[in-house]
Amino acid sequence: MGLMSDIQSEVAKTRPTSVCRVRRAMSTMTKDEQADLEAALADKTIPATIINKVLISRGFELDRKAEHVQAHRRGACDCAR
Numbered sequence: 001m002g003l004m005s006d007i008q009s010e011v012a013k014t015r016p017t018s019v020c021r022v023r024r025a026m027s028t029m030t031k032d033e034q035a036d037l038e039a040a041l042a043d044k045t046i047p048a049t050i051i052n053k054v055l056i057s058r059g060f061e062l063d064r065k066a067e068h069v070q071a072h073r074r075g076a077c078d079c080a081r
């Protein structure tokens, strides 16, 4: 990892709500996990709270209220910018 990416990741930690935690979690997943998560996000019959709960149980850093998952699904997170 380059110095700049280290600095950017430290900056991101100081602004927890400005960085989409779904994207951050996804960046550490395997390709299979990413595909499963994208399929789950696209399936509107699966509640965001369930996806959030499973991600937390697997050790990903998400808030308990599933706000990042909901924002990511709506396209309201910083991924869309």
Ligand SMILES: [Zn+2]
Pocket: 020, 021, 022, 023, 071, 072, 077, 078, 079, 080
């Ligand atoms: Zn996002």
